Amino acid sequence: MSAPSDASGRLAGVNPFDVPTITLDELPADAILLDVREAHEWAAGHVAGARHIPMNSVPATLTHEPGELGDGNRIFVICAMGGRSAQVTGWLVRQGYDATNVAGGMHAWEDSGRPMTSETGQPPTVL
Numbered sequence: 181m182s183a184p185s186d187a188s189g190r191l192a193g194v195n196p197f198d199v200p201t202i203t204l205d206e207l208p209a210d211a212i213l214l215d216v217r218e219a220h221e222w223a224a225g226h227v228a229g230a231r232h233i234p235m236n237s238v239p240a241t242l243t244h245e246p247g248e249l250g251d252g253n254r255i256f257v258i259c260a261m262g263g264r265s266a267q268v269t270g271w272l273v274r275q276g277y278d279a280t281n282v283a284g285g286m287h288a289w290e291d292s293g294r295p296m297t298s299e300t301g302q303p304p305t306v307l
Contacts, residue, residue, distance in 0.1 A: 199269040201281040202256070204288055211256045214249065214279075216268045217286070221260060225296045225304030227289065235264045238271070249277065258282040258289070260306060 213230035215222060222232045231249070233241050241248055249255050255277055259265040262285045272279035282288075286306040290296065296304035 199266050199273060199281050200279070201262075201266070201269075201283050203283050204292055204294070207256060207282060212249065212253050213282075214255050214257045214268070215286075216257060216259050216264050221286075221307045223299040224302075224307045225286070225290070225298045227258070227286075228295065228297045230258070235259070235268055238268055242275070252278065254278045254280060256280050256282050259285045261285045261287050 213227050215226055215230045215232045216235040216238060217226075217232075218234050219232075226232065233248070255272065257265040257269045257272065257279055259268075262281060262283050265285060266281045269279045269281040284291075286296075290304075290306045296306075298304035
């Protein structure tokens with residue numbers, strides 16, 4: 181399970197606008213969140229309990245650890261604004277996962293006042 185990346189590092193062949201997408205208001209309380217932002221973004225602020233796999237590590241991680249995202253549960257993919265998560269969602273769907281993009285990403289999460297945590301010792305923020 182690997183997808184080639186283009187020169188920009190994006191997962192090639194994924195149309196980020198043609199994927200299942202929901203708003204934060206539609207997000208189930210027990211959602212399995214996959215945060216695909218970079219490590220420094222994650223450290224600055226993220227949703228407690230989310231799983232973190234940076235976008236370009238998703239194919240390799242799921243190849244070597246196929247159970248990483250659970251067994252058949254819907255995965256809600258989030259990034260800073262929704263672009264990277266849409267690309268990962270499209271790739272996951274093509275691999276047979278039940279994945280949905282979270283519109284607006286962590287910026288929408290932060291703007292809505294939902295709780296976050298950080299690993300920096302500072303108040304959580306979205307970069």
